[in-house]
Amino acid sequence: MKRVLPVLAAFVALVLALSAHAAETKPAAKPAAKPAAAPAVTDSLGMLERAVAKDSTKFDNLYRLGIMYLDREKNDEASKVFSKANRVKPKQVKVLVNLGVALDNLGRPGEAQDYYKQAIALAPTDSLASCRLATSLYAQGKHGEAMTQLRSLIEKQPRSYCAYFTMGVAFADAGLYRDAIRMWKKVVEIAPASPEAQSAKESIDVLERFLAGS
Numbered sequence: 629m630k631r632v633l634p635v636l637a638a639f640v641a642l643v644l645a646l647s648a649h650a651a652e653t654k655p656a657a658k659p660a661a662k663p664a665a666a667p668a669v670t671d672s673l674g675m676l677e678r679a680v681a682k683d684s685t686k687f688d689n690l691y692r693l694g695i696m697y698l699d700r701e702k703n704d705e706a707s708k709v710f711s712k713a714n715r716v717k718p719k720q721v722k723v724l725v726n727l728g729v730a731l732d733n734l735g736r737p738g739e740a741q742d743y744y745k746q747a748i749a750l751a752p753t754d755s756l757a758s759c760r761l762a763t764s765l766y767a768q769g770k771h772g773e774a775m776t777q778l779r780s781l782i783e784k785q786p787r788s789y790c791a792y793f794t795m796g797v798a799f800a801d802a803g804l805y806r807d808a809i810r811m812w813k814k815v816v817e818i819a820p821a822s823p824e825a826q827s828a829k830e831s832i833d834v835l836e837r838f839l840a841g842s
Contacts (some may be wrong), residue, residue, distance in 0.1 A: 672696070673693075673696050673700075676689055676692055676693040677693065680709070684712055684716075685716055686716075687713055687716050687717040687720075690709055690710075690712050690713035690716060691710075691713050691720075691722070691723060693709050694706050694709040694710040694713060694723075694726060694727075694730075695726065697709060697730075698726060698729060701733070703730045703731075703733040703734050704730075704734060706726070706729075706730040707727060707730040707731055707734060710723055710726055710727035710730060711727060714727060719746075721747045721750050721751045721754055721757065724743045724744070724746050724747040724750070724757070725743070725744065725747050725754075725757050725760055727740075727743050728740040728741070728742075728743035728744045728747070728757075728760055728761075728764070729760065732760075732763075732764050732767075737764050737765075737767065737768050740760075740764050741761055741764050741765065744757050744758075744760050744761035744764065745761065748761065752784075753784070753785065755781060755785055755788040755790055755791060756790060758777060758778075758780075758781045758788075758791070759778075759781070759788070759790035759791055759793075759794050761777055762774040762775075762777040762778045762781070762791070762794050763794055765777065766794070766797075766798055766801075771798065774794075774798065775795070775798060778791045778794055778795045778798070779795075782795075787818050789814070789815045789818040789819040789822060789824055789825070790824060792811045792812070792814040792815045792818070793811070793812065793815045793824040793827070793828060795811045796808045796809075796810075796811030796812040796815070796828065796831070799811060800831070800835065805835045805839060806839070808831070808835060809832050809835055809836065812828035812829075812832050813828075813832065815828040816828055816829060816832075
């Protein structure tokens with residue numbers, strides 16, 4: 629039972645970092661200057677919902693609304709809005725990836741993976757789409773397929789930090805803790821300001837303390 633803790637910590641870190649998708653699909657959020665900023669965000673959501681209800685043909689509004697729904701874990705609403713955005717303006721990689729994220733969160737990995745694959749076909753160098761696909765496959769128990777995807781991505785893009793992060797989670801899940809640490813240190817080295825790096829640092833700390841006490 630003692631060995632479960634690092635695996636859980638790593639998996640939670642994966643979910644938090646990769647489902648955020650902010651680093652590569654939308655601008656990073658700025659810290660609020662005042663506590664009063666929260667109502668403005670709520671108002672923005674309401675305004676976007678009303679705008680889309682009035683005219684559901686405007687791509688930018690649909691995409692922004694989908695992102696807001698994802699941020700609030702309203703995955704069913706997000707999937708519907710991203711589906712509309714995909715019909716209005718097909719073949720947009722960021723829409724396909726985020727639609728996949730929403731579907732994965734809804735427990736529909738097969739559909740999610742189809743959208744990730746569509747995104748990869750349109751943009752073979754999009755590392756986020758490949759990482760999301762690998763994560764989805766791994767969560768389904770398709771470990772070999774997921775690792776092949778990650779190794780291929782790292783071979784093509786040696787600085788793809790999301791690939792190193794996801795591979796670190798896979799190693800931790802397999803009990804290969806030193807390999808996991810090695811992968812996560814690559815994340816911190818390549819992209820120290822990324823959400824993945826923050827999660828990697830926390831996971832490294834957990835594993836190193838665990839190994840020191842073994």
